[in-house]
Amino acid sequence: MNVDYLVNSLYLIKPELAIASALVLLVLIDLIMGNNKKFLPYVAIAGLIAAAYFIIGQFGMNSLAFVSKSNKGMIIADPFGAFFKGIVVFASLFVVYFSIKSDEIKASFERHGEYYTLIFGMILGMFFMISASDLILIYISLELVSFSSYVLAGFTKTALRNSEAALKYVIYGGVSSGIMLFGISILYGITGSTNLYEINSLIQSSSIPNLTFILSGILIFVGIGYKISAAPFHFWTPDVYEGAPITITAFLSVASKAAGFALLIRFIKITFIKSVDSAGYWQLVDLIDWKTFFIFLSIITMTLGNFAALWQDNLKRMLAYSSIAHAGYLLLGMAVLSNQGMIAIIIYFAVYAITNLGAFFVVMLIANKIGSENIDDYKGLGYSQPFLGVSLAIFLISLTGLPPTAGFIGKLYLFIALVDAKMITLAVIALLNSVVALYYYIRVLKNLFLSRPANGTFEFKVSFSNGLVLVLLAAPIIILGIYFTPLVDLAKNSMQILGF
Amino acid sequence: MTQYIYLTVLLPLFGFLFNGIVGGRIKNEKIIGWIGSGTIGLSFLVAVSSFFQTLGLPAGDRKTIVTLFNWLHAGGLNINVSYQVDQLSLVMALIVTGVGFIIHVYSIGYMHGDKGFWRFFAYMNLFIFAMMNLVLGDNFVLLFLGWEGVGLCSYLLIGFWYDKKFEKGTTGDAAKKAFIVNRIGDFGFLLGMFLIYSTFGSLNFTEVFSRVDAYNVPASIFNFIALFLFVGAIGKSAQIPLFVWLPDAMAGPTPVSALIHAATMVTAGVYMVARCSIIFASAPAILTVIAIIGAFTAIFAASIGLVQNDIKKVLAYSTVSQLGYMFLAMGVGAFTSGIFHVMTHAFFKALLFLGAGSVIHSMHEEQDIQNYGGLKKYMPQTYFTFLIAALAISGIPPLSGFFSKDDILWNTFANGHIILWIIGAGTALLTAFYMFRLYFLIFEGKERFNLNKHPHESPKLMTIPLMVLAVLSAVGGFIGIPALFAGENGNLFESWLAPVFQKANTRLMVYGAHSGMEEITLMSITVIGAACAIYFARYVYLKNPQFALDTSRKFKGIYYLLLNKYFVDEIYDAAIVNPVKRGSERLLWKFTDVKIIDGAVNGTASLINYLSGKIRKIQTGVTQLYAMVMMIGLVIALFWIIMSL
């Protein structure tokens, strides 16, 4: 252990350092400035921009940090991690902006310091989740994200559903992280290592008691499945999404899910891979039949999500179910177990992030004014607020996956990956699911444009900055729906995971 | 400028966006009109400079591909948004932007005061955008997108005055008819595209056409591809049996008829056949079918044109007839002549329509030629330009129509299709006759209208475009003077296009040995015939109107048959539309739809309702239950693991 080792490693975790420093800074500024909380969001934005700058640098990196004699490295700096960290920072920037504008958050003004600190706690945890290569760090980062989000889910003091959501979140999170920890302990017990690369080389060379090994793999997946809200570990999602403040819901549905998927992909690809063939298909170690596992998981997840969404009258809750369904689609990309599937996931996720943020932003702007998220209260919005109405329509159409929006491109690449892997049945099931999804998204559109508004419901003006942010979110959806080459190039570039 | 060819596509798009987004707000006709026309004018300039740059290159290197971006690359499918600049696409681009620009300028005058002025220019610009994609695209996908785009614009513009009465319904019905008939053709085109992709593994022109030789493809496949593509062309270019939409398309504003339904869009089918000449040349049987359909469409539509009384209807049938000529040319392997006729036809037919528009304008929307007469002295410029166009379409030398029409007929004869030549020559006589019937009834003789109407010459914005087109109609043919008269340079137009069709022509092995004497004899026959027909028209409609009435009485049966357009619409109604309607009502709607589909849909819907109701119940809000379901999931997973080992 010498200083060089530390310095070389720190160089590779600059984004994490930026976020950690911003976190500490937030705590300090909150203490020093007392009741003047105006600066906090700007400090947060500055921290995020610094992190974004360092993340861009990571697109060119490909190395491990904190490598020592007894450990093959704790954390990875590679384009894959950079992409997902980028998604997290992108979402965080918007969420901080949303928080400035949200009436819900404004109401608990005196606790803003804690609010932003906890958001940064989540971001830091997600960064570690995305790039960790050691089970211990993975577990701690998961807990860091979970703890911060438990509190944030119950952050606003007024609503009763807030506390309920937070409590459910804690219990459910506790159970699944317990199961995951059990899995990690078994895995350590049979391999003697917590490092993913080391485990990979171990299971390729020596004989491992396979039944126990599979058991540990499945148990670890429970913790990840809970983060990405895959069925049957998704139950917390609707309650928490509905109960939490909208800003946090948006954050959970985009950033938290991004980190979860990054962790899942990294865990599967690093731990179980044997080789990648010339066509880009992953040959996994012959221990766990992940393919079948993901196929069933994705079918159950998207079907449950879509069918339950049909009934929802609360837009936030509907979007919660829709985000479960989207997790199902993303798992389809995992089931392919190929580079093409991974590209599809990355494209899909980039689109999903923009779209979901936009949809939640519109819901928030409307909730600010009319205090409701009920679909029936949106009647005639398209007439009295054409700008908001059309933007929401764009977001919902993109979530459905219809052209000419970017959502279509995401689905298109996913289906192409499935068809190329000769998984036609799965593609058909996914397609049928999209049809079901169409129904509940269109239901909102119908309320927006085919019903007349009650008098004076929507008499307010969208401010210039809100309008600008809305355009920033809506325009890429249309542009990427027509000209998507840069997105595909980015995905191909971001597919690079260290080692394979 | 060739590398900036995409500007010819993007400028109209800009015009569309500008007029579509802010046009409705600014309400200033000058700005809207000049942005709308100016963008097309600039596109034309880009096309012209690309033309001269390409002209400077050696004949073998005149194909440039300008790639904007890679649009879709997934699996084996690779589609670029890229534009192919070669001899053929340049000719089409020049026609579309040049004639398009003239018609846009004319429209500023014609549409003056219309409440949908901005909408009109937005649609027109969108049309040019789609049309440029169609003619410049370097792959079938872009061609198809343009193809659908122009179809959409055609629909929007036919129904532009959507609440106006037209024949038995509204213009909206005419628009729908055009749209539906075109769908039939598009379906064929799509099938052709799929077949091309599955055969050649690409949709890129250069790749597909080079693989025609390289791959060993059975002749039957070529026949199917060519047939499907031709079905697409039949729909778009209004050939038998799908021509019925074009006469109805006259419900739109007259500049629309001039631009879309005469000069450009309807020739897309001809362009597509020319572009895929190598595929069609590999399917000679289909080429013969094309020639026969073209010839019959030509004479069939011309005969209907003889007795129509609506000025635009006559021109519409004339367009169908002239398109028939173009397909005749394609069918006999005279691709160059066909494209040549596309060009000259664009000039004189646009001129005829715009002249008709000018007449209709000054006669306060009166369209029946029985109520015109003697307009010569009221609108001298319209009269003179219309006369030039009529002479051109009748094939009187040395106007443009003579050269192109004669080229087609000569090639038909030279390639051994004597019967088709007779039909073509007969059509030429009929054309001259009905065109001058139209001319004499409008401009000569006595006024047959209430003089209170005060017909007047149209404003300069409308007459100057007429004059420009008149000049083009008059001299446009000189670039394609037959090799026989042209001396050592040969046929300029033919040698310009020769590299594009070289492969197709070597496949077809056209041209037997023919003497120059034969060519001159045939030429004289058609010219003298046309002159006689004109004289006859003058006799019948100017000197001795009684004769026309007597004839129509004597041949009552034929007259009514022609007046009612061979009852084609009625036959279609009786044979296809009504049975389909009734069948769909009885079988599809009352049985299949209500019983089976509705039943299935409702059944599925209620099943989904039921299931999702159940699924929703799992989400009770009791956290302990959630944890339990999660454990059940774990139990199942473990069970699966234990069983699978």
Next chain:
Amino acid sequence: MSLELFLFLVFAAVAAVSGILMITRSEVVMAALFLILNLASLAGLYLLLNAQFIAVVQVIVYAGAIMVLFLFVIMLLRPEHEKIVTKISGIRTFAFIIAALVFVQLAYVILKSHPGSALNSDVTASVNAGTVESIGTELYTNYILPFEAAGFLLLAATIGAVVLAKRKFE
């Protein structure tokens, strides 16, 4: 039967029985006391595994600090006035079956595959690994990053506790 095995059986039996007793008591204070017993026997098990440091921490932190906190909360809330909810008995049986199934499956998996067989037992190494010194060295060298991350985790937890507590008194 070696002493080690004997001690293991004793600690394991105490842990299991006290665990069952804990969740079946209706008296909250009794349940808490059984929990202490359970945690203490776990500390014994850690000792048998040469994990001295963890055993000590287990006693100090869980049996000491956390349990005292529990008892304080119980005394403050006076739960004897609360009604015990027993209405979902059907679910309870079902839950019991599920739990039993998980237990059987796990037991089957572990017995079937002898997970310990893959590793060689090295007594001295394992004794050394369990010492405070080796844990400290590992934490501050190889595992410095997770250690720091855990620091942030605690910070987040503290702030979270403050937020929740503040809310009660606002």
